[in-house]
Amino acid sequence: MNKINLVQMKAGQKGTIVRIEGAEAFSKRLGVMGMRIDKSVIKLSAFVFCGPVAIRVGRTVIALGYGMASKVWVQLEKK
Amino acid sequence: MKKIVLIGNPNVGKSVLFSRLTGVRVLVSNYPGTTVEFLEGYLCVDDEQMQVIDLPGTYSLEPSVPAEEVSVKMLSLSDIIVNVIDATNLERNLYLTMELIETGRPMVVALNMFDERKHRGVDIDARQLEKLLGVPVIPTSGITGMGIKALKERLKNVPAGKSFFRTHEERWSSIGHITESVQRLSHRHHTFWEALEDASVNHAWGLIIAGGIIFAGFKFIRFVAEGLINTVFEPFFQNVYLPLLERLSVILGQGGLLHSLLIGKMIDGKIDFQQSLGLLTTAPYVEFVMVLPYVFSFYLLLSFLEDSGYIPRLALLLDNVMHKLGLHGFAIIPVLLGFGCNVPGILGTRILESKRERFIAATLISIGVPCAALQAMIVGILGKFGGRYVALVYAVLFCLWLFLGLAMNYFLKGYSPELLLEIPPYRFPALNLLAKKIVMRIRGFIIEALPIIMLSILVINILQQVRIFEFISALFSPLLGRVFGLPKEAIWVLIIGLLRKDIAAGMLIPLHLSVKQLIIACLVLSMSFPCIATVVIFLKELGWKRLGQAALIMVGITTLVGGIMNVILP
Numbered sequence: 061m062n063k064i065n066l067v068q069m070k071a072g073q074k075g076t077i078v079r080i081e082g083a084e085a086f087s088k089r090l091g092v093m094g095m096r097i098d099k100s101v102i103k104l105s106a107f108v109f110c111g112p113v114a115i116r117v118g119r120t121v122i123a124l125g126y127g128m129a130s131k132v133w134v135q136l137e138k139k
Numbered sequence: 140m141k142k143i144v145l146i147g148n149p150n151v152g153k154s155v156l157f158s159r160l161t162g163v164r165v166l167v168s169n170y171p172g173t174t175v176e177f178l179e180g181y182l183c184v185d186d187e188q189m190q191v192i193d194l195p196g197t198y199s200l201e202p203s204v205p206a207e208e209v210s211v212k213m214l215s216l217s218d219i220i221v222n223v224i225d226a227t228n229l230e231r232n233l234y235l236t237m238e239l240i241e242t243g244r245p246m247v248v249a250l251n252m253f254d255e256r257k258h259r260g261v262d263i264d265a266r267q268l269e270k271l272l273g274v275p276v277i278p279t280s281g282i283t284g285m286g287i288k289a290l291k292e293r294l295k296n297v298p299a300g301k302s303f304f305r306t307h308e309e310r311w312s313s314i315g316h317i318t319e320s321v322q323r324l325s326h327r328h329h330t331f332w333e334a335l336e337d338a339s340v341n342h343a344w345g346l347i348i349a350g351g352i353i354f355a356g357f358k359f360i361r362f363v364a365e366g367l368i369n370t371v372f373e374p375f376f377q378n379v380y381l382p383l384l385e386r387l388s389v390i391l392g393q394g395g396l397l398h399s400l401l402i403g404k405m406i407d408g409k410i411d412f413q414q415s416l417g418l419l420t421t422a423p424y425v426e427f428v429m430v431l432p433y434v435f436s437f438y439l440l441l442s443f444l445e446d447s448g449y450i451p452r453l454a455l456l457l458d459n460v461m462h463k464l465g466l467h468g469f470a471i472i473p474v475l476l477g478f479g480c481n482v483p484g485i486l487g488t489r490i491l492e493s494k495r496e497r498f499i500a501a502t503l504i505s506i507g508v509p510c511a512a513l514q515a516m517i518v519g520i521l522g523k524f525g526g527r528y529v530a531l532v533y534a535v536l537f538c539l540w541l542f543l544g545l546a547m548n549y550f551l552k553g554y555s556p557e558l559l560l561e562i563p564p565y566r567f568p569a570l571n572l573l574a575k576k577i578v579m580r581i582r583g584f585i586i587e588a589l590p591i592i593m594l595s596i597l598v599i600n601i602l603q604q605v606r607i608f609e610f611i612s613a614l615f616s617p618l619l620g621r622v623f624g625l626p627k628e629a630i631w632v633l634i635i636g637l638l639r640k641d642i643a644a645g646m647l648i649p650l651h652l653s654v655k656q657l658i659i660a661c662l663v664l665s666m667s668f669p670c671i672a673t674v675v676i677f678l679k680e681l682g683w684k685r686l687g688q689a690a691l692i693m694v695g696i697t698t699l700v701g702g703i704m705n706v707i708l709p
Contacts, residue, residue, distance in 0.1 A: 092235070094231040105345065105455075125556075
């Protein structure tokens with residue numbers, strides 16, 4: 061229900077990370093930067109032409125490329 | 140001698156702490172990746188000297204960029220580990236701490252930015268943290284110097300632990316327990332800074348803010364530099380220094396070898412700072428009056444932006460464009476450094492992941508990014524005829540930069556990795572650190588530039604004496620005349636450009652060229668081979684083969700663009 065990836069999310073929406081696709085090294089890398097399952101995120105911006113995505117997770121702002129962002133799935137927060 | 144290494148996540152203040160411990164001055168900025176190679180310094184505790192090594196930031200002991208690999212390699216050579224962690228971002232920082240504890244090496248945790256945690260709504264029980272981690276924890280602040288003494292004391296005797304292994308999941312679960320019991324987060328409202336932080340990475344607001352900052356930046360650089368030239372440097376040279384030189388000229392008999400070397404040619408019977416080409420006239424004038432004020436105001440602005448934390452936001456905003464060039468947004472950092480001096484720019488490409496990216500970035504910097512010294516001269520020489528000519532040079536270079544990047548991205552095998560970057564919070568720059576940084580950069584500029592400027596002037600003078608001038612000028616005159624529309628003497632500008640770009644540009648003044656010729660000469664000078672210092676660092680960083688390839692591209696591009704400009708400019 062309501063599961064979308066960071067690319068599909070709209071700027072300003074909040075959610076909780078539920079799944080990170082791709083190689084183990086990738087999810088580890090995101091993990092050590094603070095992006096892990098069950099962490100809540102706020103999307104700050106989305107750029108046109110498959111540009112990067114910026115999110116706030118905990119106290120950190122992270123910018124990640126379009127391809128990476130499409131591998132991170134979140135459960136949207138109910139309004 | 141004991142070896143101490145400082146290791147921690149990017150942008151947690153390792154370099155400030157290093158500077159505090161050792162007294163060695165290092166460049167620090169508010170973005171991840173300021174330190175791209177390790178730095179060494181010494182620390183004395185109770186007559187025992189220890190070597191301290193500051194390592195590039197790393198998130199874990201499984202490195203993913205070359206700068207991180209350095210950290211992991213150096214770690215194995217250390218006697219004591221000082222793990223620097225950001226108190227305002229405890230949970231994430233503890234992952235590396237866990238990995239380090241597992242190595243069983245003697246270690247101390249420096250809980251840095253401890254003074255900042257309060258207004259970020261974080262409270263940490265450092266004693267409890269020490270108990271749970273099983274290694275000493277010292278609250279510190281690199282900016283204010285808090286806890287440095289205590290940290291030094293603790294370094295006297297650090298026990299080793301046992302080495303063991305945990306899985307990725309076990310580490311996180313352990314971190315979860317620890318943070319729950321030592322950290323209290325208080326909820327507070329968004330501050331003004333945080334609202335600004337969010338706005339400046341937003342796709343709409345961010346671009347507006349970036350446009351404003353770049354425009355204001357240009358205005359600022361010109362305002363400060365021109366102010367300094369008109370009120371300080373020019374009056375000093377004309378009113379104080381010139382009379383001294385005139386007296387020296389009389390003493391030297393107004394002629395002869397020594398006179399032409401030190402004072403240079405007399406123009407209409409007078410010393411002309413721009414045209415005399417003497418060691419005591421043109422050399423210091425170009426360096427201190429025409430170039431230094433611009434270098435200073437550029438670094439003032441850059442250092443402020445670096446320390447405030449704005450630059451990573453620019454990286455995010457420009458990521459789309461940079462991807463078309465085979466780079467990602469973070470590559471804007473070496474490019475910006477290149478606008479000051481190409482040497483740190485090319486060194487800065489170490490923050491990029493692949494060899495391909497590093498080659499593209501380094502080539503783009505050495506061809507399409509004129510250093511502050513050359514830019515100052517372009518403004519000085521062309522600005523007299525009107526700002527639009529300066530703008531034209533910048534526009535051509537920018538188009539070239541885009542085109543070259545697109546072409547390299549198309550032709551070079553491989554792909555460009557995606558952006559993955561932590562964006563630091565805004566901080567108001569600590570003024571003492573800002574001042575230190577500018578002093579270091581300016582001193583670095585003078586120490587590097589002055590000897591080579593002197594050497595350039597010496598070479599010009601000697602060549603003029605031995606009459607090889609005419610021979611070489613004649614040899615290159617068809618190329619320069621037909622392709623670029625420049626007089627044959629301009630070959631010397633290009634040759635001296637290999638040593639220093641600013642003094643080379645200064646040599647254009649006595650040639651009395653037309654505006655069109657000046658524009659072409661400035662462009663050719665910017666695009667052609669970079670100065671010797673840049674060549675050396677390019678070679679060191681990327682090797683002979685890459686340097687050869689870049690040189691071929693340079694020669695091709697310079698001939699092409701210079702030739703086209705010669706045809707299309709009226």
